[in-house]
Amino acid sequence: MSELVLTLLRLGFLALLWALVLVTVVVLRRDLRAPRDARPLVVAAAPRAGSRPAKAPRSRSDKPAKPSRSGPRSFVVVEGPLAGTVIPLGTADITLGRAPDSTLVLDDDYASNKHSKVTLINGTWVVSDLGSTNGTWVDRSRIGGPTPLAVGQQLKVGRTVLELRR
Amino acid sequence: MSAGILTAPAPVPRYRQPTRRWTEAGLLVAAYAVGAAAYIQVDLAMLGKLATDTVPVLSVIAALLLLVHGAIRLLARWADPILVPAVATLNILGLAMIHRLDLAEIQRANRNGGVAPPPDVYSQLTWTALGIVLFIVVLVAVRDHRTLQRYTYTAMFLGLVLLLLPLAPIVGATVNGATLWVRFGGLSFQPGELAKILLTIFFAGYLTVTRDSLALVRTRVLGVGLPRGRDLGPLFVAWFVSLGVLVFERDLGTSLLFFGLFVALLYVATQRRSWLVLGAVLFITGAVLAYLSFGHVRLRVDVWLHPFADEADTSYQIAQSLYGFASGGMFGSGLGQGYPQLVPYAKSDFIVSAFGEELGLIGLMAMLVLYGVIVERGLRTAIACRDVFGTLLAAGLSISLGLQVFVVVGGVSRLIPLTGLTTPFLAQGGSSLVANWIAIGLLMRISDSARRPDAEAVALEDAPTQVVSL
Numbered sequence: 151m152s153e154l155v156l157t158l159l160r161l162g163f164l165a166l167l168w169a170l171v172l173v174t175v176v177v178l179r180r181d182l183r184a185p186r187d188a189r190p191l192v193v194a195a196a197p198r199a200g201s202r203p204a205k206a207p208r209s210r211s212d213k214p215a216k217p218s219r220s221g222p223r224s225f226v227v228v229e230g231p232l233a234g235t236v237i238p239l240g241t242a243d244i245t246l247g248r249a250p251d252s253t254l255v256l257d258d259d260y261a262s263n264k265h266s267k268v269t270l271i272n273g274t275w276v277v278s279d280l281g282s283t284n285g286t287w288v289d290r291s292r293i294g295g296p297t298p299l300a301v302g303q304q305l306k307v308g309r310t311v312l313e314l315r316r
Numbered sequence: 317m318s319a320g321i322l323t324a325p326a327p328v329p330r331y332r333q334p335t336r337r338w339t340e341a342g343l344l345v346a347a348y349a350v351g352a353a354a355y356i357q358v359d360l361a362m363l364g365k366l367a368t369d370t371v372p373v374l375s376v377i378a379a380l381l382l383l384v385h386g387a388i389r390l391l392a393r394w395a396d397p398i399l400v401p402a403v404a405t406l407n408i409l410g411l412a413m414i415h416r417l418d419l420a421e422i423q424r425a426n427r428n429g430g431v432a433p434p435p436d437v438y439s440q441l442t443w444t445a446l447g448i449v450l451f452i453v454v455l456v457a458v459r460d461h462r463t464l465q466r467y468t469y470t471a472m473f474l475g476l477v478l479l480l481l482p483l484a485p486i487v488g489a490t491v492n493g494a495t496l497w498v499r500f501g502g503l504s505f506q507p508g509e510l511a512k513i514l515l516t517i518f519f520a521g522y523l524t525v526t527r528d529s530l531a532l533v534r535t536r537v538l539g540v541g542l543p544r545g546r547d548l549g550p551l552f553v554a555w556f557v558s559l560g561v562l563v564f565e566r567d568l569g570t571s572l573l574f575f576g577l578f579v580a581l582l583y584v585a586t587q588r589r590s591w592l593v594l595g596a597v598l599f600i601t602g603a604v605l606a607y608l609s610f611g612h613v614r615l616r617v618d619v620w621l622h623p624f625a626d627e628a629d630t631s632y633q634i635a636q637s638l639y640g641f642a643s644g645g646m647f648g649s650g651l652g653q654g655y656p657q658l659v660p661y662a663k664s665d666f667i668v669s670a671f672g673e674e675l676g677l678i679g680l681m682a683m684l685v686l687y688g689v690i691v692e693r694g695l696r697t698a699i700a701c702r703d704v705f706g707t708l709l710a711a712g713l714s715i716s717l718g719l720q721v722f723v724v725v726g727g728v729s730r731l732i733p734l735t736g737l738t739t740p741f742l743a744q745g746g747s748s749l750v751a752n753w754i755a756i757g758l759l760m761r762i763s764d765s766a767r768r769p770d771a772e773a774v775a776l777e778d779a780p781t782q783v784v785s786l
Contacts, residue, residue, distance in 0.1 A: 159357050160650030164675065166353055167682045170346050170405060174689055177339055177398055259699050 221273060222301050222314035230310030231257060239275070239314075244268040246307050247280070260284055261308030268299065275299045275314060284308060336397035337389055343401035344381050351377065351408025354651055358416040361652030367419070369435075376441060377408055384448050391455040392764035399693045399763070402686045403741055403756055407444055407749070409683065410742035412651070413663075413670055414440050420657040436663060436744055443746035447753030454757030461762045465705045468521030475514035476557070478507035483564055496567050496736075508570045509738075509751035512577075512716055513758070519578055520708035522550070523585040527704070531586035543590065551591070554578040555598050559606070566612055569737030573719055575599060580715045584698075585708055620733040633660050637728050640666075640673035648676025663744040665736065669728045684725065687740075691718040694759050700766040710762045713755045 225237040225244060237244060237254060244253045247265040256265070262282035269276050278296040279286040286293050287306035299305060305312045352374050359366045381404060388395060418435040425432035458464065464471075482488040482496050489497040489504065497504050523530070530547050554575055562571040579595030606613045619631040627635045636659040644654065656662045656670035663670075672680045694714025701707045720737050727734040738748035 156361055156650060156653065159360065160653070161647065163350075163353055163357055163651065164647065164678050164682075166350055167675070167679055170343075170350050171682045171685050171689075173346060174343065174398055174402060174686070177343065178689065178692070181336075181398075 222275065222316055224315045225268070226313050226315050227254070228304070228311050228313050230308070232310060239270075241270050243270075245280075246310075246312075247282075256308060256310055258308040258310055261310065265307050266305075268305075269296075277305055282307075335393050337385075337393060340388065340397035340401060341385060343398065344385055344404060347401045347405040347408065348378060348381055350405055351412060354409055354412035355415060357650075358412055358419065358652040361650060362416070362419045362423070367415075373411070373415070373437065373441060376445075377411070380445055380448050384451065387452040387455060388760065391452070392760050394768040395760040395764035396693050396697060396767070399690060399756060399759060402690050402693075403753075406683065406686055406741040409671070410667065410739075410744075411437055411440055411444065413656075413667055413674075413742070414744055416652055416674075417657055417663050417670070419652070424657070439746070440744055440749070443749045446746070447750045450750055451753045451757040451760075454754055455761060458758065458761050461706050461709060461758065461765065462703060464517055464709070465521045465524065468518055468525075471514040471521070472518035475511045475518055478511035478514065479557075479561065479570075481507045496565055496570065506745070506747035508567070509747040510754075512570075512573065513713070513751060513755055515574065516577065516581075516712040516716060516755075517709060519581045520705055520712055523581055523708055524705045526550075527585040530582065530591075531588055543588075543594075548594075551578070551582065551594065551598070555602065559602055562602075562606055562613075563610070566610075567736060568613065568616065568733070569720075569723055569735035572723060572735060573716060573737065575602075576719050577712060577716045580719075581708060581712050584711045584715075585704075616733045616735070620730060623730060633666065634728070634730060634734055636660070637666050637669035638730060640669045641729065644673035644676045646676050646678060648672075648674050648679050650674060664738065665724075665743065666728055667743045668725050668739055671742075672729075683742075684721070687718070687721045690714070693763075697759055697763040697766055701762055702766065706762045706765070710759055713759055717752070717755065 222239060224239055227233050227235040227237075232254070235254070242253075245264065245267050246252055246254050246256060246261070247263050248256055248258065248261050249263040252264070262280075262284070264280045265282040266277055266279050266286040269278070275298070276296045277286060277288065277293065277299050279293055288297050288299065289303050290306075299314055301314045301316055303314065305314075355370060355374060356366065359370055384400060384404075388400065415435070415437040418437055422432040422435075424430075481498050482490075484498075487498045489499045491497050496506050496508050498507050499505075530543060558571040558575040561567055561574065575595070576599075579591060579599075582591040582595070583589070607617055615630060619626075619634055623631045623634045623638060625631065640654070640656055640659055643649065648654070651674050654670075654673040656673050659666045659669055668680070671683060675683075691714045694710055694717070698707045698710035698714070701710055717740055720740055723732070723735055724737050724739045724743075726732040727737075738745050740752045741749065
């Protein structure tokens, strides 16, 4: 074996070894995200007659055609494994977390069992954290106490993002 | 709104989750390509042509990989796709390095006109096959990892017996000053390796039951919340047993691994940092005591601090190992082109320095990243697991693997004093290889149940919340 061939083999092997490591890391990264063919599951459609069939609303421009007269009517999951889920709003509290008795049961390693609660107070929906590990976030800042939630503001719990919709 | 109508029942599959078995197949092909390239490069560099046994050995390895992949498809099809390829890569690289050192021995024997010792790569290959068979046996026998929790105390008993077996009069054997071998007939085995897994099962089962009292009941001492006196019992028992291993079997590595694993699992189970502080205090106390009272510990520390003081005798190994790393440099000498055979025990205890010499820092880092990936997948499995026992078991198995790699690589590179642990999957030695394949089998079983989408949501509220930093 000539010196040159051996040197090429030597460096080639190192490249091959790192190629394997990088492929492994790519697979690993992909594993952290939800699969691309994830199909959202609609739990309950917005209870308005004539509204189009609910599908995964991806952006804020994807609002229902007819705006309603008063406050928000539904709570929509816009990101995360449950994306597309629509929760019609009434007057009852909404609890978020992994506990099976939550209103929205999150199957999310980053969410706590009893993560946060959204309550209707004087016509405003107010979100409060229930001592979660990773906190409750409104528009990218972690809330310290009960925080009023306006339409279009993004509420983040674990890897799930929710929005109030009219 | 009537509450509850919008609650998605937890077990509903939310999307079609891929099993990722084809990903695993692809990665296994890549792993095999890397391993075979290493093996062939050894032959080309040392002989200029393929050795006569290279093709059969590589075929056997290919058959073994096919076997393990087929078994996973049948028995654990939702399991993690990265674990086994990463393990296989390291295992084949280990075989290639042992083959390389075999060739060095043959060449030296030819030069000196002596008789070459029989090649070790065959026995290592046999142990690999046995390890893979036992990996499959684990997948077959343990259909649900939660059944293992029933054997918590059986595992403790068996684990302690295995740990102490080398001290037994007839079967026990002392090799190089450490009493960790059992011999019957011509076969020798290190029971400590299996004890490691059994004790991990015991720790996981024990902490599943007691973690609440260990986590919640605190007494305040000087403003710091500390566990009650009686809750400290298990920690002290673990400390005494590991000190006992150190004193009577003179095995620094197992002692360290055993205690470190228990403290780490206490922390995982309770999420209280005070256990880590207590563990560190106990560890330092034990280390100082051992240094003061035992000659062999003092020798290890002295050699660690002054590797070139007594280079010809006591620190010969570590000094040669450091020379190996140094001559390897960044890119290494290339497989088959260095002199790793100059380090004593290059096939077993010092195989990492053989790789450091021939693959250089760049190659060794790639291998360490692979270990990191294995540990990461294990901890990821622990997080995804739905029950506490599985979480603790998966965490324990991956932490013990990580600790072992840290202790070995730290030892041969003189970051910490040298201890006698084996490098998982790389080093020559059947007990360690077989035990580590069994551990990976358990991890795959837990991972299978954690990733299976239609699994019933078992005790979801008991699963820990993963901490995310934003």
